[in-house]
Amino acid sequence: MIFSDVTRLAVRNLREAKLRTTLTSLGVAIGIASLVGMVSLGVGLQELTVGQFKKSGIFDSITVFPENRAFRRGGPMRMGRRAAENKAPEPSKPPEPLDDKAVQKLSALPNVREVYPNLRLPVEVKYENFSEFASALGIPLSSRGEGVFQKITYGSFFNNDTDDACLLSMDFARNMTSEDPKNLIGKTLSLGYASAMDIAGALANLPMGGMNVQRVEKKFTILGIIEREPGPNFGGGLFSSVMIPLKKAEDAGATDFTNPQALLQGLSNKKSYMMITVRVRRMQDTEDVEKKIKDLGFNAFSINDALQGAKKAFLILDVLLGLIGSIALAVASLGIVNTMVMSILERTREIGVMKAIGGSDWDIRKIFFVEASLIGLVGGVVGVVLGWSVDKIIGFAANFYVTRQGGTPAQMFFTPWWLVLGGIGFSILVSFLAGSYPANRAARIDPIKALRHD
Amino acid sequence: MAAIIEVQDLKRHYPMGHTVVRALDGVSFAVQPGEFVGLLGTSGSGKSTLLNLIAGLDTPTSGRLKIFDQNLDQMSREQLSLHRRKNVGIIFQSFNLIATMTALENITLALMFAGMPRVEREQHAANLLRAVGLSDRAAHRPSELSGGEQQRVSIARAMANSPAILLADEPTGNLDSKTAKEILDILETLNRQEGKTIVMVTHDAVLATRYAHRIIQLSDGQIVANGTSHEPAGGTA
Ligand SMILES: Nc1ncnc2c1ncn2[C@@H]1O[C@H](COP(=O)(O)OP(=O)(O)OP(=O)(O)O)[C@@H](O)[C@H]1O
Numbered sequence A: 001m002i003f004s005d006v007t008r009l010a011v012r013n014l015r016e017a018k019l020r021t022t023l024t025s026l027g028v029a030i031g032i033a034s035l036v037g038m039v040s041l042g043v044g045l046q047e048l049t050v051g052q053f054k055k056s057g058i059f060d061s062i063t064v065f066p067e068n069r070a071f072r073r074g075g076p077m078r079m080g081r082r083a084a085e086n087k088a089p090e091p092s093k094p095p096e097p098l099d100d101k102a103v104q105k106l107s108a109l110p111n112v113r114e115v116y117p118n119l120r121l122p123v124e125v126k127y128e129n130f131s132e133f134a135s136a137l138g139i140p141l142s143s144r145g146e147g148v149f150q151k152i153t154y155g156s157f158f159n160n161d162t163d164d165a166c167l168l169s170m171d172f173a174r175n176m177t178s179e180d181p182k183n184l185i186g187k188t189l190s191l192g193y194a195s196a197m198d199i200a201g202a203l204a205n206l207p208m209g210g211m212n213v214q215r216v217e218k219k220f221t222i223l224g225i226i227e228r229e230p231g232p233n234f235g236g237g238l239f240s241s242v243m244i245p246l247k248k249a250e251d252a253g254a255t256d257f258t259n260p261q262a263l264l265q266g267l268s269n270k271k272s273y274m275m276i277t278v279r280v281r282r283m284q285d286t287e288d289v290e291k292k293i294k295d296l297g298f299n300a301f302s303i304n305d306a307l308q309g310a311k312k313a314f315l316i317l318d319v320l321l322g323l324i325g326s327i328a329l330a331v332a333s334l335g336i337v338n339t340m341v342m343s344i345l346e347r348t349r350e351i352g353v354m355k356a357i358g359g360s361d362w363d364i365r366k367i368f369f370v371e372a373s374l375i376g377l378v379g380g381v382v383g384v385v386l387g388w389s390v391d392k393i394i395g396f397a398a399n400f401y402v403t404r405q406g407g408t409p410a411q412m413f414f415t416p417w418w419l420v421l422g423g424i425g426f427s428i429l430v431s432f433l434a435g436s437y438p439a440n441r442a443a444r445i446d447p448i449k450a451l452r453h454d
Numbered sequence B: 001m002a003a004i005i006e007v008q009d010l011k012r013h014y015p016m017g018h019t020v021v022r023a024l025d026g027v028s029f030a031v032q033p034g035e036f037v038g039l040l041g042t043s044g045s046g047k048s049t050l051l052n053l054i055a056g057l058d059t060p061t062s063g064r065l066k067i068f069d070q071n072l073d074q075m076s077r078e079q080l081s082l083h084r085r086k087n088v089g090i091i092f093q094s095f096n097l098i099a100t101m102t103a104l105e106n107i108t109l110a111l112m113f114a115g116m117p118r119v120e121r122e123q124h125a126a127n128l129l130r131a132v133g134l135s136d137r138a139a140h141r142p143s144e145l146s147g148g149e150q151q152r153v154s155i156a157r158a159m160a161n162s163p164a165i166l167l168a169d170e171p172t173g174n175l176d177s178k179t180a181k182e183i184l185d186i187l188e189t190l191n192r193q194e195g196k197t198i199v200m201v202t203h204d205a206v207l208a209t210r211y212a213h214r215i216i217q218l219s220d221g222q223i224v225a226n227g228t229s230h231e232p233a234g235g236t237a
């Protein structure tokens, strides 16, 4: 029998039992809706997170740390710890310092576009009556339009690294003034910092060993204010309360005071950094360069690492949500088995007649398989639409609530096209499998017994 | 002429608990092409069992069963379905039309299993309905047809794939004598004009002797008489 005729018969049979077909398909639809809804949630959360990654970080940048035991026990970058554990330092060899020599070595690696240290300068910020300690971060001019600098909320990015200009975080700007932070653009604030300069033995009685720590105060123009969306911040995600051009931070003679090792090395008249950022030419070079950096004896971390980790975690979440969503589908598939077995009992005589007039076992089997698959197709299509609609409603309601509570609305559910097709396909597959028992049972029916059946 | 149906020591036993029901217990005979054979016997004598074996709906416990020199007793289920589709057309006492299908659809169903394209099979089914005088009932469901009409649809269905053999199990059992005669006349015409070989089960000896060329009588699963009918076929009612 040709396939179109099998389908014709299957459709006929389903139509003969409209109510039963409708209810069974609805069961499948609910199963698929719950599956699609759950996976949409997983995918939506993943998209949100990956989106945050993309906003907060730069994909072609690698953060380099010194290979350091103290760091491994839990440095400021928790995610970096894993990367550090991958390669335990050899105990006999002292860790490679992150100094200017290291910058040169890193710059010499193939496919490296740019290398710059991450300089943080503890500063006292003064503006009118406001005064607060903060950390000023040196930003390379090449960061223009990248990471958090994709969108400058008010004002603009640095024009050059010669002007005494700074960028502020929105939170910090709000603390500084009771007015609209927008009005701060163009205003001047003063940064007070301690500049460490070596003055050979001249003032030996100063604190901090052999270093001359000199307080400097400088005026900076507020060029821009950046609202950063909450989310992970690492890799190339340069961000701080106060940001000044990298060149300015270097000129300030800033030793990284947050780095105790640097302070110690300061004693031996050698500058070293807490972190160095390496930018590669193309995103796909990241992995390779990261490996080379580690081979040099440094510890490296890129947003790609975190992203891969997060993606793995989300895959597990998706599978879990999918399994939960599948419970309803499993129940629905039992419904299919039940419906089909009922229908076989009702149509036993008919099956006998079909066999008597030349229907083969396979013809009968195909009819029932197609019936089950059609239930799956209809249930799948309706289910995907249903799941999508329910997601929209829940998403809308949740965002309504979140907005009223003063939060930012987010798209929690995301239904990609593969999920739509996959949902329908899975529905057909599950229904097909559920139909296999009834179909085989129908195919094996003894025509003589069936013809005697009422 | 080679026999179209050849049966040798055919047995069909049903094990029932500790005993065995010998529905058919060593039957041998042959049917020539174009013959009209009547199977007579009391209830439970094994007539339907024998007919179902020839139809390929059942498989024998032992013995030989040849149709067109093909051994049915050694066929797979798939081959048996092909045999039912191509070689035989079956007519039942209770018509066995599919209740949810119209007269025409019941006939096209048989053509569907044979893989005939839609337009062609609808044309062919309409012709078959005309041949049994039911052109105006094509769109009627079995419940809207009389017994005689239903049996005519079922004959048309049996003829659908142009089988050489028609097997009828008490085709007039549910019909009054006038309608019964009409049905048997159709079978006789098919036998005479189209050369169909017919094996018909009946327990009406009068009808059997009137229409069949030969009568095989069964009793307790065995043949007790196998001889030419003396009354001329189509004799006076
Ligand atoms: N599936 C079965 N299991 C057990 N016994 C069976 C089965 N089918 C038939 N029989 C037995 O085989 C014998 C022959 O049955 P069959 O139906 O061939 O009789 P029949 O001659 O057609 O009778 P009737 O004229 O009443 O239709 C009967 O005794 C019946 O009980």
Ligand SMILES: [Mg+2]
Pocket (backbone or CB within 6 Å): B047, B048, B049, B169
């Ligand atoms: Mg019988």
